[in-house]
Amino acid sequence: MDGISALGIAGNVVQFIEFSYSLLSDARALYRSASGQNEEHIELGEISKSLTTLSESLGTYPEVQQQTQTPRGEIQKAATSCKQIAVELSVVLEKLKVDNNGHRKWKSFVHALRSHLQSDKIQSMKERLEFMRDNLSIHIISQIRYDALYLPIYHLFFLD
DSSP states (O other): OOHHHHHHHHHHHHHHHHHHHHHHHHHHHHHHOSSSSOHHHHHHHHHHHHHHHHHHHHTOOGGGSSOTTSHHHHHHHHHHHHHHHHHHHHHHHHHTOOOSSSOHHHHHHHHHHHHHHTHHHHHHHHHHHHHHHHHHHHHHHHHHHHHHHHHHHHIIIIIO
16 A cells, blocks of 8 residues: 555544544533533524514514515515524424433434534524624614604604
Protein backbone atom coordinates (compact mmCIF):
# COMPACT_ATOMS: atom_id res chain seq x y z
CA MET A 1 0.00 0.00 0.00
CA ASP A 2 1.44 3.32 -0.96
CA GLY A 3 1.68 6.30 1.40
CA ILE A 4 -1.19 8.31 -0.05
CA SER A 5 -3.65 5.42 0.29
CA ALA A 6 -2.57 4.83 3.88
CA LEU A 7 -3.00 8.52 4.64
CA GLY A 8 -6.50 8.46 3.09
CA ILE A 9 -7.50 5.44 5.15
CA ALA A 10 -6.09 7.01 8.33
CA GLY A 11 -8.07 10.19 7.62
CA ASN A 12 -11.27 8.19 7.14
CA VAL A 13 -10.67 6.31 10.40
CA VAL A 14 -10.11 9.57 12.30
CA GLN A 15 -13.26 11.05 10.77
CA PHE A 16 -15.28 7.97 11.74
CA ILE A 17 -13.95 8.07 15.30
CA GLU A 18 -14.77 11.78 15.59
CA PHE A 19 -18.33 11.23 14.30
CA SER A 20 -18.83 8.25 16.62
CA TYR A 21 -17.58 10.19 19.62
CA SER A 22 -19.84 13.14 18.80
CA LEU A 23 -22.82 10.83 18.32
CA LEU A 24 -22.22 8.95 21.57
CA SER A 25 -21.72 12.11 23.61
CA ASP A 26 -24.94 13.57 22.17
CA ALA A 27 -26.76 10.32 22.98
CA ARG A 28 -25.39 10.41 26.51
CA ALA A 29 -26.50 14.03 26.95
CA LEU A 30 -29.99 13.14 25.70
CA TYR A 31 -30.14 10.16 28.05
CA ARG A 32 -29.22 12.34 31.03
CA SER A 33 -31.49 15.21 30.00
CA ALA A 34 -34.71 15.50 31.99
CA SER A 35 -36.52 17.05 29.02
CA GLY A 36 -35.27 14.53 26.45
CA GLN A 37 -33.70 17.27 24.32
CA ASN A 38 -30.29 18.90 24.06
CA GLU A 39 -29.83 22.51 25.14
CA GLU A 40 -29.77 23.95 21.63
CA HIS A 41 -33.05 22.27 20.71
CA ILE A 42 -34.66 23.47 23.95
CA GLU A 43 -33.62 27.07 23.18
CA LEU A 44 -34.77 26.82 19.56
CA GLY A 45 -38.10 25.40 20.72
CA GLU A 46 -38.62 28.26 23.17
CA ILE A 47 -37.74 30.87 20.54
CA SER A 48 -40.02 29.14 18.05
CA LYS A 49 -42.95 29.14 20.50
CA SER A 50 -42.32 32.78 21.37
CA LEU A 51 -42.30 33.83 17.71
CA THR A 52 -45.41 31.77 17.04
CA THR A 53 -47.27 33.56 19.85
CA LEU A 54 -46.03 36.97 18.70
CA SER A 55 -46.95 36.22 15.09
CA GLU A 56 -50.44 35.13 16.09
CA SER A 57 -51.00 38.34 18.03
CA LEU A 58 -49.66 40.50 15.17
CA GLY A 59 -51.78 38.75 12.56
CA THR A 60 -55.13 39.59 14.16
CA TYR A 61 -55.76 43.09 12.85
CA PRO A 62 -59.37 42.96 11.57
CA GLU A 63 -58.99 45.96 9.26
CA VAL A 64 -56.04 44.32 7.53
CA GLN A 65 -58.04 41.49 6.03
CA GLN A 66 -58.96 43.59 3.01
CA GLN A 67 -55.79 45.73 2.76
CA THR A 68 -52.61 43.71 2.38
CA GLN A 69 -50.64 46.59 0.82
CA THR A 70 -50.75 48.69 3.99
CA PRO A 71 -47.89 48.57 6.50
CA ARG A 72 -50.08 46.51 8.82
CA GLY A 73 -50.86 44.15 5.95
CA GLU A 74 -47.16 43.64 5.40
CA ILE A 75 -46.77 42.96 9.12
CA GLN A 76 -49.51 40.36 8.90
CA LYS A 77 -47.91 38.65 5.89
CA ALA A 78 -44.50 38.60 7.59
CA ALA A 79 -46.09 37.33 10.82
CA THR A 80 -47.87 34.53 8.95
CA SER A 81 -44.63 33.44 7.26
CA CYS A 82 -42.76 33.62 10.55
CA LYS A 83 -45.44 31.51 12.25
CA GLN A 84 -45.33 28.86 9.51
CA ILE A 85 -41.57 28.45 9.80
CA ALA A 86 -41.72 28.44 13.60
CA VAL A 87 -44.39 25.72 13.58
CA GLU A 88 -42.35 23.63 11.11
CA LEU A 89 -39.29 23.95 13.34
CA SER A 90 -41.32 23.03 16.43
CA VAL A 91 -42.59 19.87 14.70
CA VAL A 92 -39.07 18.80 13.70
CA LEU A 93 -37.72 19.47 17.20
CA GLU A 94 -40.61 17.59 18.82
CA LYS A 95 -39.81 14.52 16.71
CA LEU A 96 -36.24 14.63 18.03
CA LYS A 97 -37.39 14.59 21.65
CA VAL A 98 -36.70 11.38 23.60
CA ASP A 99 -39.68 10.09 25.55
CA ASN A 100 -39.31 8.48 28.97
CA ASN A 101 -40.94 5.18 28.06
CA GLY A 102 -38.61 2.09 28.22
CA HIS A 103 -35.40 1.55 26.24
CA ARG A 104 -34.29 5.11 26.93
CA LYS A 105 -30.62 4.39 26.13
CA TRP A 106 -31.42 3.03 22.69
CA LYS A 107 -33.92 5.81 21.97
CA SER A 108 -31.34 8.40 23.03
CA PHE A 109 -28.87 6.93 20.55
CA VAL A 110 -31.45 6.82 17.74
CA HIS A 111 -32.56 10.40 18.40
CA ALA A 112 -28.94 11.59 18.52
CA LEU A 113 -28.37 9.94 15.14
CA ARG A 114 -31.54 11.55 13.73
CA SER A 115 -30.43 14.89 15.12
CA HIS A 116 -27.06 14.57 13.36
CA LEU A 117 -28.76 13.57 10.12
CA GLN A 118 -31.22 16.47 10.31
CA SER A 119 -28.75 19.08 11.55
CA ASP A 120 -28.57 20.75 8.11
CA LYS A 121 -32.37 20.92 7.91
CA ILE A 122 -32.60 22.39 11.42
CA GLN A 123 -29.87 24.92 10.63
CA SER A 124 -31.65 25.92 7.42
CA MET A 125 -34.95 26.39 9.26
CA LYS A 126 -33.18 28.37 11.98
CA GLU A 127 -31.68 30.70 9.36
CA ARG A 128 -35.06 31.11 7.62
CA LEU A 129 -36.68 31.90 10.96
CA GLU A 130 -34.00 34.49 11.75
CA PHE A 131 -34.53 36.07 8.33
CA MET A 132 -38.30 36.21 8.80
CA ARG A 133 -37.88 37.59 12.33
CA ASP A 134 -35.68 40.36 10.93
CA ASN A 135 -38.22 41.02 8.17
CA LEU A 136 -41.00 41.21 10.74
CA SER A 137 -38.96 43.62 12.87
CA ILE A 138 -38.38 45.89 9.87
CA HIS A 139 -42.10 46.02 9.11
CA ILE A 140 -42.97 46.77 12.73
CA ILE A 141 -40.40 49.58 12.83
CA SER A 142 -41.80 50.89 9.55
CA GLN A 143 -45.31 50.87 11.03
CA ILE A 144 -44.12 52.72 14.14
CA ARG A 145 -42.40 55.32 11.97
CA TYR A 146 -45.50 55.67 9.80
CA ASP A 147 -47.70 56.14 12.88
CA ALA A 148 -45.30 58.65 14.41
CA LEU A 149 -45.16 60.75 11.23
CA TYR A 150 -48.71 60.64 9.95
CA LEU A 151 -51.00 60.21 12.94
CA PRO A 152 -50.28 63.69 14.37
CA ILE A 153 -51.03 65.20 10.97
CA TYR A 154 -54.23 63.17 10.67
CA HIS A 155 -55.36 64.29 14.12
CA LEU A 156 -54.51 67.91 13.32
CA PHE A 157 -56.54 68.10 10.10
CA PHE A 158 -59.34 65.60 10.55
CA LEU A 159 -60.14 65.41 14.24
CA ASP A 160 -59.97 69.05 15.27
